[in-house]
Amino acid sequence: xxxxxxxxxxxxxxxxxxxxxxxxxxxxxxDNILSQVEESxxxxxxxxxxxxxxxxxxxxxxxxxxxMRYRNQEHMxxxxxxxxxxxxxxxxxxxxxxxxxAGSIAMAAAGKPFFESLAVLFNYPNVALSVFGWVTLAFxxxxxxxxxxxxxxxxxxxxLPPLEKAPSTGKSQxxxxxxxxxxxxxxxxxxxxxxxxYLIMGPGATVLNFGxxxxxxxxxxxxxVLLEATRTALKLMRPDWGGQWMLTAVTGVLGIAVLYFLIxxxxxxxxxxxxxxxxxxxxxxxxxxxxLGLMVAAVIRVITLIVAGAKLAGRKFGQAYQAxxxx
Amino acid sequence: xxYTMQRTVEAPMNSEVLENLRLELRRGCLIxxxxxxxxxxxxxxxxxxxxxxxxxxxxEGTLYPLLRRLESQGLLVSEWxxxxxxxxxxxxxxxxxxxxxxxxxxEWKSINASLEGIL
Numbered sequence: 001x002x003x004x005x006x007x008x009x010x011x012x013x014x015x016x017x018x019x020x021x022x023x024x025x026x027x028x029x030x031d032n033i034l035s036q037v038e039e040s041x042x043x044x045x046x047x048x049x050x051x052x053x054x055x056x057x058x059x060x061x062x063x064x065x066x067x068m069r070y071r072n073q074e075h076m077x078x079x080x081x082x083x084x085x086x087x088x089x090x091x092x093x094x095x096x097x098x099x100x101x102a103g104s105i106a107m108a109a110a111g112k113p114f115f116e117s118l119a120v121l122f123n124y125p126n127v128a129l130s131v132f133g134w135v136t137l138a139f140x141x142x143x144x145x146x147x148x149x150x151x152x153x154x155x156x157x158x159x160l161p162p163l164e165k166a167p168s169t170g171k172s173q174x175x176x177x178x179x180x181x182x183x184x185x186x187x188x189x190x191x192x193x194x195x196x197x198y199l200i201m202g203p204g205a206t207v208l209n210f211g212x213x214x215x216x217x218x219x220x221x222x223x224x225v226l227l228e229a230t231r232t233a234l235k236l237m238r239p240d241w242g243g244q245w246m247l248t249a250v251t252g253v254l255g256i257a258v259l260y261f262l263i264x265x266x267x268x269x270x271x272x273x274x275x276x277x278x279x280x281x282x283x284x285x286x287x288x289x290x291x292l293g294l295m296v297a298a299v300i301r302v303i304t305l306i307v308a309g310a311k312l313a314g315r316k317f318g319q320a321y322q323a324x325x326x327x
Numbered sequence: 328x329x330y331t332m333q334r335t336v337e338a339p340m341n342s343e344v345l346e347n348l349r350l351e352l353r354r355g356c357l358i359x360x361x362x363x364x365x366x367x368x369x370x371x372x373x374x375x376x377x378x379x380x381x382x383x384x385x386x387e388g389t390l391y392p393l394l395r396r397l398e399s400q401g402l403l404v405s406e407w408x409x410x411x412x413x414x415x416x417x418x419x420x421x422x423x424x425x426x427x428x429x430x431x432x433x434e435w436k437s438i439n440a441s442l443e444g445i446l
Contacts, residue, residue: 029387029391060387070391070395
């Protein structure tokens with residue numbers, strides 16, 4: 001595409017604009033840039049080279065800074081510092097959330113009660129408020145004392161992210177945040193529940209208990225919970241990251257490993273009272289049924305993983321082929 | 328020696344102060360110029376060119392947000408229309424904008440006359 005750099009620039013501006021004005025403002029900016037390109041091409045009598053496109057885009061300033069001009073942020077943090085402030089604030093809030101989530105998971109894994117573990121995560125609003133306060137204070141100080149700071153607007157249009165193939169059809173940010181919170185709450189519940197079966201089985205814990213295999217594979221559950229949360233957090237913070245498939249593959253393999261250990265175990269569940277013949281019969285019947293169910297689940301999991309792997313390999317091969325033939 | 332030091336410290340400070348004052352002075356004038364140019368309907372690019380021809384250079388990052396602000400204040404109206412095979416957003420003065428422009432122009436002339444006397 002001849003004007004790919006322009007489209008990448010507009011894509012970057014659009015992402016930094018308020019959602020409800022993105023389309024309108026980007027459309028107008030596109031027309032403005034294309035008008036400039038057309039005028040230059042007319043006077044030169046040829047299409048613009050990449051270097052000339054870069055010069056034109058550099059004159060417009062960095063996409064974030066241009067987008068910030070459309071926001072009314074001229075108060076405590078001025079428009080020069082605001083883009084850096086906004087980026088650092090989002091990063092700090094995201095990191096604070098991950099630290100709280102990791103703390104919550106670690107407490108559950110260490111056998112702390114469910115609600116005590118979850119309290120660490122639910123303390124996030126307080127931590128977030130504190131992070132917001134400190135970051136804002138630091139930047140307000142920079143704004144107040146560093147009035148001579150002009151803020152460099154050097155950016156390289158060649159380093160802008162590549163064009164997204166189609167409008168993102170993935171989950172919205174809100175959905176991803178909700179998924180992340182659910183995954184962590186569920187993970188903490190599950191890890192704490194393996195220590196206190198009552199949490200998972202309720203009154204059923206007086207009848208049946210988890211077999212020893214669950215404790216043997218406990219580290220696998222901790223890794224799975226952390227991996228799932230990391231995968232969603234990365235989708236949220238780095239949606240363009242191309243390594244998502246690796247995490248998906250590792251999660252898939254670990255899931256199969258869990259199923260394998262459960263199938264190989266003699267007793268998935270044991271009677272809560274080992275002396276009760278009635279409970280022994282119940283546990284035996286349940287374990288037989290579970291073995292069958294787990295085997296079916298394992299076969300489905302393996303087939304799904306193979307199909308996903310084949311699709312990915314096909315896509316990668318296709319991309320490499322297109323790159324070779326220059327399509 | 329102390330005199331030389333004072334000079335070297337103050338020189339960049341003065342140019343910074345001058346630059347800030349110049350920007351402040353231009354800001355109000357640009358609004359008036361934009362309103363006046365939009366007595367004739369124009370889209371952003373041609374408006375920028377028209378202003379540049381009058382030696383009033385204005386960058387995109389200032390002009391487009393300003394146009395949106397003036398429109399949200401009810402001084403401008405805009406509509407998307409196709410021209411040269413591309414959709415363009417055309418701006419023009421609203422009835423309120425015409426009224427305000429008249430008043431601002433009178434204010435400008437009065438300030439200008441006063442300043443001419445003072446300067």
